[in-house]
Amino acid sequence: MAGLVECVPNVSEGRRPEVVRGFAHVVAAVPGVRLLDTTSDPDHNRSVLTFAGEAAAVESAALALVAAAYREIDMRSHRGEHPRLGAVDVVPFVPLSGSTMEECVAIARRVGKAIAAAHDVPVYYYAKAATTPERARLPDIRKPQYEGLQSLMATTHAPDEGPASVHPTHGAIVVGARPPLIAFNIELDTADVKIAKRIAKAIRESAGGLPAVQAMGFELTSPPRAQVSMNLLDHSVTSLAAVWREVESRASAAGVQVLRGELIGLAPLEAMLEVARASLRLDGLARTQIIEGHFIE
């Protein structure tokens, strides 16, 4: 069994469905790659493709997608609400079953070099593939956006690969490696959104809460209910079981029950094994103890 790698590129096109479908076809046509999701946002004028497979196949698909996006997107005329540096804005590689973060960093570096060489585009490495601590966070790299990047090329934004000049139609690109992101919500048995907001504030990392957790409080309608909406940025640091426990105990202290969890999109198998380890105190539970784990390829 070879290791699986996920790739979640964000491309600066969310208004021409036929173009985005073309990108999806380019990815899905690579043998060994499965396209798991494509989501477009017209306001952001941006699409996110999620695909996975063995490392070499995912690497090929990422490069094929970049080439296709560079043929179709012209940054000189791109408008959208979401910050971006280029036609392909960010390309994260994510380790899944059987692969490691180190492997994904190596993939990111190979893909970054290949993009710089093939397309004459400045490349920035971020997250676990960052070359300096200042480049770990994507928003910091992306702050000047496509329009303001050239003026910083000689100072804060010297590229990690490629030329020190923004490509007129492609812009620049950010490539990196990060853990899988899990979007997980917990619904509370109350319509009082203030309770959800208070819990969210208490548990989010930025306010000194749980590490690698982003959280917001939302109000759901029909029926009216408060929801704690979370991103787990590294489930090996703070797991689904850990946020559930924390939200449940804080809700309970406010006299409110938790109603249900909701997983948005996909989660890696390892995150589910963590839940079983926590609930059944199965410390040593390994992926090889899951029958289907032997057939992941």
Next chain:
Amino acid sequence: MAGLVECVPNVSEGRRPEVVRGFAHVVAAVPGVRLLDTTSDPDHNRSVLTFAGEAAAVESAALALVAAAYREIDMRSHRGEHPRLGAVDVVPFVPLSGSTMEECVAIARRVGKAIAAAHDVPVYYYAKAATTPERARLPDIRKPQYEGLQSLMATTHAPDEGPASVHPTHGAIVVGARPPLIAFNIELDTADVKIAKRIAKAIRESAGGLPAVQAMGFELTSPPRAQVSMNLLDHSVTSLAAVWREVESRASAAGVQVLRGELIGLAPLEAMLEVARASLRLDGLARTQIIEGHFIE
């Protein structure tokens, strides 16, 4: 993605390791089949092979194993503590991700017919593949054993397929379909085995406890601890989470903490998803929400 099927044949040879290795090679040589485990017991003079793959591959491997076992084992000289009817005693087919019990019943029937035709051996269908309620339970079918079967062939033990006479060297065979069996233990924070035995008795189905659960209380040494040892015969009826809850609450009523769970051997992915559904109240959690679930083939 095609569905996965598991097969767990029990063969009447546990004393000649080189012969059992030969059986393992026969199975592993079938393309698309993965041999997950081979366990031999010399006292029982019996081995259990566990393998899985797509239905057609697993069917071929089961037939190849039966042919190999019939070449090597002579029931006229077989001795062992474990009850058995033939050189290949029982062949259960088990639905995993993407396959159904109905498909496994159909496989069992196809394999049963093929064995009867190729080897002139009487075949009995059991568990979900049984043709009458009296044949649902394996011990009932196996009771007369190889030595006593011929005398019942005209009455209670008319075969479902094949001749009404026990094959002199192969004996008879039981083929069927059943849910995956999960062997799961819970260790208690006490050395008092009486508490484990009492809990086991209360939760086992045979004493009116949890359906599809077998349970025993054991005493572990170094350190001395009581353990509730369980087989979950159908985790869709009584799940890992349900037995954990039940044992924990009964232990707690006896003033004892549960220390940890232990999974013996393998469990299907679906059983882990059930744990996540129960712990995080993720009612709708589907296999397709597990990234790796898209790569099971």
